[in-house]
Amino acid sequence: MINPCPVIWDRAIIHVDMNAFFASVEQRDFPQLRGLPVAVTNGERGSCIITCSYEARAFGIHTGMRLPEARKLCPGLIQRPARPRVYTKVSTAIMQVLQEISPDIEVFSVDEAFLDVSHCQRLHGTPVRMARMAKQRVLEVSGITCSAGVGGDKTTAKFAAKLQKPDGLTVIPPWEARERLHHEPATSLCGIADGIGGFLAEHGACTCGEVGQLPVSVLARRFGNLGRRIWLMCQGEDPDKVTTGIPAPKxxxxxxxxxxxxxxxxxxxxxxxxxxxxxxxxxxxxxxxxxxxxxxxxxxxxxxxxxxxxxxxxxxxxxxxxxxxxxxxxxxxxxxxxxxxxxxxxxxxxxxxx
CATH class of the missing domain: 3.30.1490.100 (DNA polymerase, Y-family, little finger domain)
Known part of the structure; x- marks a missing residue:
């Protein structure tokens, strides 16, 4: 449930996440595919699924699955070869329209972006209003939907965005973040994969709340500055800033x-x-x-x-x-x-x- 609050947030981050991006573009451009299970592969002969529509996901199909295995779950699965140039063009249009809401944008991937709207609240209104604005403008410029998460930090906003898909909007205000994350598995947060999760589990910390109970020094000794960030992420206080510049590739x-x-x-x-x-x-x-x-x-x-x-x-x-x-x-x-x-x-x- 979304409760717009007129209070000015000290820090407000919106995470915009396109819904099954490549498959959605295919369904947009080829109306006969709408409502059907679609899998996008790397070329006509590609056998590994890059992404798939939500209709396909309902059968248990997921990214990385091989096509023969997927067709056992869904014999009517429709294969579509990827069209990278088309996806790049759509992505560019989306990122450009999001910059109209806030210039502080981090393009996280071809179908994801973080917006720091902390300094835009007097111009556009509440963070919730700006998230709705972002969803509407993305739909207008691309013809496909996205999900959005709003939080006081990047990790919480990204976690929120995945809670309601497709076409969802979830808000976790910074003053509710610690309690909201308390019982969530630490590995449900972006950046905490099985390796780090295994280390945390060895120390009796499987949930975000349990990580917060650990001395921060336990994580810092093992992971350095990343360990300190992980400790804060689990409490809804990720200090990582929205990075607007794109560093040269290493x-x-x-x-x-x-x-x-x-x-x-x-x-x-x-x-x-x-x-x-x-x-x-x-x-x-x-x-x-x-x-x-x-x-x-x-x-x-x-x-x-x-x-x-x-x-x-x-x-x-x-x-x-x-x-x-x-x-x-x-x-x-x-x-x-x-x-x-x-x-x-x-x-x-x-x-x-x-």
């Missing part, structure tokens, strides 16, 4: 899903050459060179990978591919790539540019 990478249980070295080399070309082109496009490269392959026996260094920084595809060939011939012994739950076999190349 690394660039490219990954590709291959057919399951692939054991043919020629197939893997073909994929690795393709990725080498893609990575090299991206480096050149940004006028960058890299000297340190990480190359790996996820198999059913674990992750096979190696970090290598060129004699000097380079952005030549052939130089990158030589590293890929070296890794494949020296560290791969015919292991097949078999995905686990929500995973796809995926060779990757990554170059460190800074």
């Amino acid at each position: 690394s660039m990478g490219h990954g590709k899903v291959v057919p399951p249980n692939t054991r043919d070295p020629d197939v893997l080399l073909t994929y690795l050459r393709h990725m080498s070309e893609k990575l090299a082109a991206r480096l050149r496009r940004h006028t960058l060179q890299a000297q340190h490269y990480g190359i790996g392959l996820r198999t059913r026996d674990g992750y096979i990978g190696l970090k290598l260094k060129l004699a000097s920084p380079d952005n030549d595809a052939e130089a990158i591919f030589r590293l890929c060939r070296f890794v494949l011939t020296t560290h791969w012994h015919g292991e097949g790539g078999v995905p686990g739950p929500g995973q796809c076999p995926r060779p990757t190349t990554r170059g460190t540019t800074a």
